Amino acid sequence: MLTDAQRILSEVFGYDQFRSPQDQIIDGLNCGRDALVIMPTGGGKSMCYQIPSIVREGVGVIVSPLIALMQDQVSALRLLGVEAAFLNSTLEFDQQRATEDAIRDSRLQMLYIAPERLIQPRTIALLKSCKISLFAIDEAHCVSQWGHDFRSDYLQLDSVLNQFPQVPRVALTATADERTRQDIIERLHLQQADHYICGFDRPNIQYRIAQKQTAKQQLLAFIKRDHPRDAGIVYCMSRKRVDSTAAWLAQQGYKALPYHAGLPVQTRAANQQRFLREDGVIIVATIAFGMGIDKPDVRFVAHLDLPKSVEAYYQETGRAGRDGASATAWMVYGLQDVINMRQMMAASNGNEEFKRVESMRLDAMLGLCEISSCRRQVLLRYFGEEAEPCGNCDNCLTPPVVWDGSLAAQKALSCVYRTGQRFGANHVIDVLLGKESDKISQYGHSQLSTFGIGRELKDKEWRSVFRQLVARGLLVVDVDSWGALKLAASCRSVLRGEEEISLRRDPVTKQDGTRKTRR
Ligand code: ADP
Numbered sequence: 001m002l003t004d005a006q007r008i009l010s011e012v013f014g015y016d017q018f019r020s021p022q023d024q025i026i027d028g029l030n031c032g033r034d035a036l037v038i039m040p041t042g043g044g045k046s047m048c049y050q051i052p053s054i055v056r057e058g059v060g061v062i063v064s065p066l067i068a069l070m071q072d073q074v075s076a077l078r079l080l081g082v083e084a085a086f087l088n089s090t091l092e093f094d095q096q097r098a099t100e101d102a103i104r105d106s107r108l109q110m111l112y113i114a115p116e117r118l119i120q121p122r123t124i125a126l127l128k129s130c131k132i133s134l135f136a137i138d139e140a141h142c143v144s145q146w147g148h149d150f151r152s153d154y155l156q157l158d159s160v161l162n163q164f165p166q167v168p169r170v171a172l173t174a175t176a177d178e179r180t181r182q183d184i185i186e187r188l189h190l191q192q193a194d195h196y197i198c199g200f201d202r203p204n205i206q207y208r209i210a211q212k213q214t215a216k217q218q219l220l221a222f223i224k225r226d227h228p229r230d231a232g233i234v235y236c237m238s239r240k241r242v243d244s245t246a247a248w249l250a251q252q253g254y255k256a257l258p259y260h261a262g263l264p265v266q267t268r269a270a271n272q273q274r275f276l277r278e279d280g281v282i283i284v285a286t287i288a289f290g291m292g293i294d295k296p297d298v299r300f301v302a303h304l305d306l307p308k309s310v311e312a313y314y315q316e317t318g319r320a321g322r323d324g325a326s327a328t329a330w331m332v333y334g335l336q337d338v339i340n341m342r343q344m345m346a347a348s349n350g351n352e353e354f355k356r357v358e359s360m361r362l363d364a365m366l367g368l369c370e371i372s373s374c375r376r377q378v379l380l381r382y383f384g385e386e387a388e389p390c391g392n393c394d395n396c397l398t399p400p401v402v403w404d405g406s407l408a409a410q411k412a413l414s415c416v417y418r419t420g421q422r423f424g425a426n427h428v429i430d431v432l433l434g435k436e437s438d439k440i441s442q443y444g445h446s447q448l449s450t451f452g453i454g455r456e457l458k459d460k461e462w463r464s465v466f467r468q469l470v471a472r473g474l475l476v477v478d479v480d481s482w483g484a485l486k487l488a489a490s491c492r493s494v495l496r497g498e499e500e501i502s503l504r505r506d507p508v509t510k511q512d513g514t515r516k517t518r519r
């Protein structure tokens with residue numbers, strides 16, 4: 001015999017089966033128990049609260065910070081015949097009135113609401129006047145300052161929810177490092193809740209990370225070769241780079257559209273709509289784009305700049321291949337990314353502890369970039385899962401060549417030391433190569449014992465050495481003095497020749513689209 005939940009799954013949503021553990025989560029909520037759901041993007045979190053909202057008496061209240069998406073979700077539900085509505089700052093006065101009337105008359109099955117709206121006394125009074133079937137707190141990581149998307153309104157949710165002690169609550173997120181998880185449990189009082197922590201592997205996504213050379217050309221070669229007519233997302237750090245990259249891809253004949261917070265609201269909405277509705281649109285965006293975007297057939301996610309943490313990387317790349325068909329997560333990064341990122345972190349107005357955590361997160365991300373074994377293993381380990389080498393990442397498919405970089409590392413570190421730990425990689429490399437630059441004569445660096453001791457490697461190869469030394473924490477980028485490199489305490493054993501340093505040899509051609517394309 002079909003349960004109510006199964007009947008609704010097939011009759012309303014048109015699916016035949018629950019994905020595990022959707023059914024258990026739904027059963028628990030239907031019985032009035034609380035739940036914490038940590039499920040990767042695309043796993044099917046919405047169903048976990050939508051079905052109980054329909055099955056149970058009363059209105060399901062769904063808290064979401066993603067105002068832009070409420071409209072879409074509500075329209076989609078209405079098309080399926082579900083009585084859904086939303087309350088946020090975009091509504092006209094009479095629309096708002098109509099929704100409030102529907103709540104009072106118990107006509108709604110689901111109400112999507114922005115957190116800042118829910119915590120208003122007026123809204124609380126309104127909700128007290130009717131029956132509530134459940135509270136769903138979507139994007140629950142927003143409650144944590146350790147998460148990448150803290151929202152202060154989320155801190156007040158608990159005290160609102162406590163005014164409805166009979167109503168089960170479910171918190172959902174795709175972000176799940178241990179610290180964020182603990183914060184969610186504490187701040188939303190989920191100690192007694194059922195915890196569902198789902199597998200994080202996305203086997204259909206192929207992970208590829210290469211060294212940045214000519215970023216745009218590399219991107220073009222990648223798209224041309226692997227995804228010539230596919231929909232994809234290209235992430236850049238700055239708005240300026242979003243605009244220039246989108247314009248450039250468009251010139252190359254691709255349907256590329258920009259998306260960032262600096263664009264007029266209408267342009268943003270129009271570009272998002274085209275991405276969702278047309279085939280083969282590439283959206284070039286800052287991280288402002290994509291939270292909660294439900295487009296199943298995104299075939300690639302490309303990063304032209306380094307994400308600031310493994311969570312961010314996982315979440316952003318997770319927007320590829322939600323339909324389960326193969327997809328690519330492609331990224332290029334270079335030393336300058338690390339320097340930019342550290343500078344941004346230093347300039348942010350968080351406290352010292354916050355900055356320390358951010359810095360540790362970045363280190364983990366760098367570790368993922370520089371690893372020469374399976375990337376998926378490292379990624380999953382970060383989320384507490386053990387796995388075998390995957391066979392579907394660049395390192396598994398083309399194992400990187402490693403070389404004994406001990407001597408090169410010693411030279412690099414000594415040269416940083418001899419130049420007084422006051423210069424960036426460019427200058428130190430010039431000294432190693434014995435170049436005659438103005439800066440070198442200005443500082444008299446041709447007199448140093450390390451001048452010209454590195455001629456056996458090319459400029460590019462030294463760059464790779466420095467990048468890897470920074471990534472491993474042997475060199476530290478001093479953001480207070482324009483990215484000067486300093487020695488870390490851990491580099492002593494390397495300098496004394498007591499530690500072997502095995503470095504990745506960066507591929508010079510092919511594989512990651514580093515080939516120059518003729519135009
Ligand atoms: P999340 O919020 O976890 O990122 P969604 O709730 O948006 O994921 O679901 C992702 C996609 O999977 C949606 O297109 C959704 O309709 C689909 N989906 C969810 N549950 C099922 C199911 N049991 N069977 C088939 N498709 C499902």
Ligand code: ZN
Pocket residue numbers: 373374375376377389390391392393394395396397
């Ligand atoms: Zn692998």
